[in-house]
Amino acid sequence: MPDVDKGTVRITDIGPPNYENFLPPIIKKNYGKWLYHEILKPGVMVHVSETKDKLYTVRVGSTRIVSSDFVRDISNLADKYCNGYLRFTTRNNLEFLLDKEENIEPLIKEVQALGFPVGGMDHSLGNIVHTQGWLHCHTSASDASGVVKALMDEFYDYFVGDKLPAKVRMAFACCLNMCGSVGASDIAIVGMHRRPPTVMADRVKDLCEIPSTIAACPVDAVRPKTINGKPSVEIDEDRCVFCGNCYTVCPALPIADPLNDGLAIFVGGKVANARTKPTFSKLAVPWLPNNPPRWPEVIEAVRTILEAYKDGARRGERVSEWIERIGWPKFFKITGFEFTKYHIDDFRLGEATMNYSNYARL
Numbered sequence: 001m002p003d004v005d006k007g008t009v010r011i012t013d014i015g016p017p018n019y020e021n022f023l024p025p026i027i028k029k030n031y032g033k034w035l036y037h038e039i040l041k042p043g044v045m046v047h048v049s050e051t052k053d054k055l056y057t058v059r060v061g062s063t064r065i066v067s068s069d070f071v072r073d074i075s076n077l078a079d080k081y082c083n084g085y086l087r088f089t090t091r092n093n094l095e096f097l098l099d100k101e102e103n104i105e106p107l108i109k110e111v112q113a114l115g116f117p118v119g120g121m122d123h124s125l126g127n128i129v130h131t132q133g134w135l136h137c138h139t140s141a142s143d144a145s146g147v148v149k150a151l152m153d154e155f156y157d158y159f160v161g162d163k164l165p166a167k168v169r170m171a172f173a174c175c176l177n178m179c180g181s182v183g184a185s186d187i188a189i190v191g192m193h194r195r196p197p198t199v200m201a202d203r204v205k206d207l208c209e210i211p212s213t214i215a216a217c218p219v220d221a222v223r224p225k226t227i228n229g230k231p232s233v234e235i236d237e238d239r240c241v242f243c244g245n246c247y248t249v250c251p252a253l254p255i256a257d258p259l260n261d262g263l264a265i266f267v268g269g270k271v272a273n274a275r276t277k278p279t280f281s282k283l284a285v286p287w288l289p290n291n292p293p294r295w296p297e298v299i300e301a302v303r304t305i306l307e308a309y310k311d312g313a314r315r316g317e318r319v320s321e322w323i324e325r326i327g328w329p330k331f332f333k334i335t336g337f338e339f340t341k342y343h344i345d346d347f348r349l350g351e352a353t354m355n356y357s358n359y360a361r362l
């Protein structure tokens, strides 16, 4: 592993160490001097500096949850080919940063022998950024890793190839709190609760602080109520937006519901301001069943979007730009998705239900 320069370690016990300690020397040397970059082949990119230095990046699809054996394997490869430097992207990719072109092919060979794909750059499907799902989070309406594994198995060729009109960024969040970047991804999948939490009235008094449970609700839907002679709460179903915040502070208000929980699909978000301005994702499919272990309905819907985009978009057009050009009515016609009342967000009921912001107005 690279030596850390102790002289530049931050004198603080707050936050991570100074990232500059972990930059490869070639990046430090060429800071502010990079002229351009180009994709050499799927998953391999070169950055060229005005000093004539070249930095090669090999992007490898990884998972969000990894084993210590995996970390050992990739660290050994980084030691062998990259002077010990390695980085993780926000989309759970690994990036090996090389200063010798002749190391690219041997590195790819070893990575593939470990069973990991090289790709995810430019005209390809990126690795899916996702949240915690059933593995870890209490408010999830669906699993995260399981759906993402099923999707990436299915669309593997789009990750290792370069056949899409432009890059496609997918994101997955297992509830409306959206810890993943679903708000601005080309295709976003979101876990949806459709019923308020269940009130386990007999247990509220023993497990929960009632005032903080009431305060946790962003739309003022939790009210104090005496039930069977015990202090408890009730939930105003018309106001509840199924966010699960009350369950976070009160374990006696579970929100998971196998029959009503499901998934929605949004499309057309992007962070980049290249050519067109950044956009938020918009609703395409309001609800699909939560169907483990392979979530076939979700895979089919994503396939429909990807294939319509691949066939219809111009070279370089992101999903949002393609839809804006052809128009939303045509998007629904091509994909065959039903346009429903759930696609219309006119805030008409906002004043009455308080469902229009994170703030309770008393």
Ligand code: SF4
Binding pocket: 131, 132, 133, 137, 138, 139, 140, 141, 173, 174, 175, 176, 177, 178, 179, 180
């Ligand atoms: S998106 Fe929701 S359920 Fe998923 S990890 Fe975040 S808070 Fe938990």
Ligand code: SF4
Binding pocket: 196, 197, 216, 217, 218, 219, 220, 221, 222, 235, 239, 240, 241, 242, 243, 244, 245, 246, 247, 255
């Ligand atoms: S905190 Fe969220 S889930 Fe709980 S009652 Fe309020 S809106 Fe519904």
